[in-house]
Amino acid sequence: AEISHRFEGHCLLQNIREESNKHGLEKLQEKFLSLILKADVKVGNEIEGRSIIERRLRNKSVLVVLDDVDDHKQLEALAGSHAWFGKGSRIIITTRDEHLLTRHADMIYEVSLLSHDEAMELFNKHAYRKDKPIEDYEMLSNDVVSYASGLPLALEILGSFLYDKNKDEWKSALAKLKCIPNVKVTxxxxxxxxxxxxxxxxxxxxxxxxxxxxxxxxxxxxxxxxxxxxxxxxxxxxxxxxxxxxxxxxxxxxxxxxxxxxEMAHYIVRGAHPNHPEKHSRIWKEEDIAYLCDMGADAVPMETEVEALCSYDVPDLSDVVANMKKLRWIRFDQYQTSSFPSNFQPTELCCLELHKSQQKELWHGYKLLPNLKILDLRRSSKLITTPNFDGLPCLKRL
The missing domain is CATH 1.10.10.10 (Winged helix-like DNA-binding domain superfamily/Winged helix DNA-binding domain)
Structure with missing residues (x-):
């Protein structure tokens, strides 16, 4: 609003990713033209829309904001060339994907995270509808702003959620965030x-x-x-x-x-089974490792989804790991156990790292691991014998 009066036309086209998926590019072109020209414009198809944009706007200086672009076809349909717009025009594109800008933008700016003061101001506007927090809530507001770490999206969603809540409900919500992320933010x-x-x-x-x-x-x-x-x-x-x-x-x-x-990545990994790590694709938390040990090999299903497993100062997991047939990477530090059992046969395993292992041998006899490329046994001082390398045809790094 502060600079739009300097241009012959202006337009803020919001949520392009979502609108394009719902209604198609032709509807976006119609909305785009109608907002700039302040008239009802109809478009027969996308090619016609491009032609109309170029013909009607090439002699106009316009200010355009294209918000949340996620596909180069959207840019080609709405702002395919500098020549489509008159001298002095400014086209501002926001996107989550920098790659989309490399062919279309003259300059690329990375949006910085908010400072603490900026974050507090934005949060307050959503949580209280005013610039300053209610006196009794100032410490709680600081906790939320600290959790959001300068991310505007999180501040807006959490502020709006807490708007009509009392102090006890704020405390409960903050306690929950430490264990379970906000679903809307995620x-x-x-x-x-x-x-x-x-x-x-x-x-x-x-x-x-x-x-x-x-x-x-x-x-x-x-x-x-x-x-x-x-x-x-x-x-x-x-x-x-x-x-x-x-x-x-x-x-x-x-x-x-x-x-x-x-936090979002961990939410994805936990999926629909947050309390059953044997059903997660990756295991890295010590409490989940301990859970698997307590379950024992018999309780861990044969067809687990675990692809990668990492633990430090691990207990005896060899029998449990033997049931994880989809593992592609294992890292154990200070592995305090005997050899891997005979049914340890993760044929998809690509990388096995056993730092400071206490094993004297990795496994008995011949074992075929056709995809293993890295076998890292650094500082495994008690190792007496290496495995039979005939069963490791793809090994590149030892």
């Missing part, structure tokens, strides 16, 4: 995940569960061994703002993500 963040290819989804979940704030080189090595093609996959995740890669003080690459994005 589902909105999950939109970016849902748009990923299956392999990229696996990479994202692996990073969120095992590799956050860890060295990128080691993560890439394991992900590559698992045939997930991480070089392109990680690039996609960065472009979709799901992860960030930065240098630490030593110049090493470290992978990280927002707290709520990590």
């Amino acid at each position: 589902e909105r963040l999950k939109i970016s995940y849902d748009g990923l290819e299956p392999d990229h989804q696996k990479i994202f979940l692996d990073i969120a569960c095992f590799w956050r704030r860890q060295h990128m080189d080691e993560a890439m090595m394991v992900l590559d061994a698992c045939n997930l093609h991480p070089c392109i996959g990680v690039k996609v995740l960065i472009q979709k703002s799901l992860i960030k890669v930065s240098d630490d003080v030593f110049g090493d690459k470290i992978v990280d993500m927002h707290d709520l994005v990590e």
Whole structure:
């Protein structure tokens, strides 16, 4: 509103991803033209819509905001070329996918997370409909703002949810957030995940569960061994703002993500069975490891969904792990147990890391693991014998 008067026409086209899926590109073109021209415009088909936009707007200076674009076809239908708009026009595109902008945008800006003061102001407007919190609620407001970590989406949703709640209900909601994420926040963040290819989804979940704030080189090595093609996959995740890669003080690459994005990933992994880790695709929490040990091998179903398992200072899990036939990556540190049993036969296993293992041998005799590429036995000082390498035809790193 502050700058729109400088242009001959202006338009804020919201929720393009959702509107495009519901009503198609032609309806979006009609809405776009009608808002700018302040007239009822009908479009026969998408090609005609492009032609009308170029013909009617090429001599007009316009201010346009295209919100939540998720497909290059949307940009081609609404703003296919600079030549469609008059001199001095400004087309602003918001998207979760930086890659969409590389062919269309002159400049790309990354939206920063809100500072504490900005976050508090936004939250207050939704929670109290005013700039400052009610005096008794100031500490609780700080707790919510801290949880949201500067993410506007979370602040708006949580503020609106808490708007008509009393102090006890606020405390109850905050206590719940520490155990169970807000579903509305999670589902909105999950939109970016849902748009990923299956392999990229696996990479994202692996990073969120095992590799956050860890060295990128080691993560890439394991992900590559698992045939997930991480070089392109990680690039996609960065472009979709799901992860960030930065240098630490030593110049090493470290992978990280927002707290709520990590929480969303864990929500996906737990799925419909939050209290049954044997049904999760990834296991990394010590309490879940302990749960599996308490269950014992007989209680763990033969067809588990577990793909990756990581634990430090682990108890005897060998019999339990033997039932996990879909495992592609195992990492155990200080493995305090005997050899893996004879029925340990994870044919999809690509990476086996046993750091500081107390084993004298990994398993008895010959064992065929046709996909194992990495066998990491560093600092396993009690190891007396190596396995029969004839059963590891794809081994690349020892």
